[in-house]
Amino acid sequence: MATTVERSRGSNARAHVQRFGTFLSGMIMPNIGAFIAWGLITAFFIEKGFTPVPQLGGFGTHTVNGAEVPWTGLVSPMITYLLPLLIAYTGGRMIYDVRGGVVGAIATMGVIVGTNIPMFIGAMIMGPLTAWLMKKIDSIWDGKIKPGFEMLVNNFSAGILGAIMALIAFLVVGPVVEFLSGIAANVVQFLVNAQILPLTSILIEPAKVLFLNNAINHGILTPLGTEQSVQAGKSILFLLEANPGPxxxxxxxxxxxxxxxxxxxxxxxxxxxxxxxxxxxxxPYVLMKPVLIVATICGGATGILTNVIFNSGLRAPAAPGSIIAVWLQTPPDSFIGVTLSVILAATVSFLIASVILRTSKDKGEGDLSAATSQMEGMKGKKSSVASTLTGGGVATAQGTINTIVFACDAGMGSSAMGASVLRNKIKAAGFSDVKVTNASIASLTDTYDLVVVHQDLAARAEPKTPSAQHVTVDNFMGSPRYDEIVELLEQTNREGGAASAEAAGEAPSAGAGTTGAGTAATGAAAGAGTWVAPDDAPHTAAGNGDGILAERSIVLDGSASSQAAAIEESGKLLVDSGAVTGDYVAAMHERERSVPTYMGNFLAIPHGTNEAKDFISRSAISFVRYPEGIDWNGKPVKFVVGIAGRNNEHLNILSSIAKVFSDQEQVARLEQARSARDVLDIFDRVNNA
Known part of the structure; x- marks a missing residue:
């Protein structure tokens, strides 16, 4: 009987909320640097700033042609035009690439000019909406334009649609959004005046553990808080989620x-x-003992109440939620209140959590690794029931299994590594006629016999492949699910006569990209992310600066001491090699927040989101070793492999990496490597063994 991932209505709804929240925050987060820049300029140069400058802060007047005119400054134009247009462009680009970003920005000028408040909400509506309309309009005449007229049609269609949407935004959308923004501001003020704003912690703190933190903070609170900051010079909304105290x-x-x-x-x-x-x-510490969420709720509420009492807030978002970022965005008249809100939030959270731990039989000695996997895989859900098939493992299926796909969000990194490890095991067991491919979630079709997917993506994969069996994993390099899949093949294929023992001697099917054997998959399968490793593919990692993994991109003694810094370090190597732009590094962080890239066996492979492929000029890989190890969401990582791939060009070397890291002896050799050449030799030797 085919087995599917068990999902409750709640988890399905959560997946929809997460997707919508990710979309909202996806328009804000790439532009947080611009928000911070505006906040710093405001902090220093406005009339009440640290170093007031009329020309920059936009206060005072100056003489022009004998008349006194006010200074424009930087503060007002940035908040009125720059930030909304960046948001609109980003949102449009998420829908329809650069073309969508351009028409989205054009349309957003309508809501900017037609209102008297910063139009962040309007930008988040008009950018994606106009891009979606442009995409639909282009589809009408796709392939029907006569040669030589493409540029004329494309340019004028974008211009006409942009102009029409700008007028609609000016006349309709702007006034409506301004009215709704006024209602939202009044609601916030009511909560503050009624002294019940702290109760929002009852929703915010659990939502954070459910990985809705970015959706709430950057998708909702940041736009509202920025509008409030323009009026009052600060906003308490920036601290509802970002307070590091709880x-x-x-x-x-x-x-x-x-x-x-x-x-x-x-x-x-x-x-x-x-x-x-x-x-x-x-x-993960909350997930080990869920009752501790009470401590963070009370701590968060205490922090909010403190800021309400002291009328304190931040000028701009604190991103990330570090005490350093919080203090940098704190105006002088709020420094005491903000600092106390952090201290008191931490104190209350500490006291309540301490009582819970001391009075419980379970003193918090639960399985941290399991809780971390739960956090990564289920996005905060307390049970991993949905992560297994019937009976806690892989169940027997009717019929043979001929096609297996390993799916991830982008289909280029995590799934490729996992597919290589699984393919090795299946090949070693003698099932060389079973095709193992990798693909992105978006490209999945209901044509596979078995789907292997990371736990947090299960809710998205199942609707696309309802006829397949589904297996979820939380460890890409050494999941016990792989052995269970091999056992399933023994029961279905070998015992059913579909695969004989002699199959072990046959040439591997497409996708067996581990030893250089196999034939390339073609057509739709390759387009969906198939691992292509033809017989005559060059198995070289190296070495002159133009290779996918070059010596200059290998660091044997990394300087980072945290997960985020390690991503920065590996990403900088990719930037320095000329393979990617700086925007790709930001996408690597975004990817890590949504889907962790810890692979097992001390390895993490940070890479960008699927939308970040435009930031890649060529395929490249960086390799950084951390002899002392760093904490990767509660798991030890000694090797960080940064990935930037175009058109599957990087998959051959990834196959080598997967083979190395699935072998404890080879991992030990990497730990002892003394030079970059030693690392390249290990990969090449294993790949050609």
């Missing part, structure tokens, strides 16, 4: 009253959370 208090409670691995790791996690601003690092 997480710090929880982790300190584990330091003093926890046990086992949780106690040992909590100190380092507290430093990363409080100073580095990576709040996700404390989520």
């Amino acid at each position: 997480g710090l208090g929880l982790l300190l409670a584990y330091v003093f009253f926890g046990r086992g691995a949780a106690k040992a790791s909590a100190g380092g996690a507290a430093l990363i959370q409080f100073v580095g601003g990576i709040h996700e690092i404390y989520f």
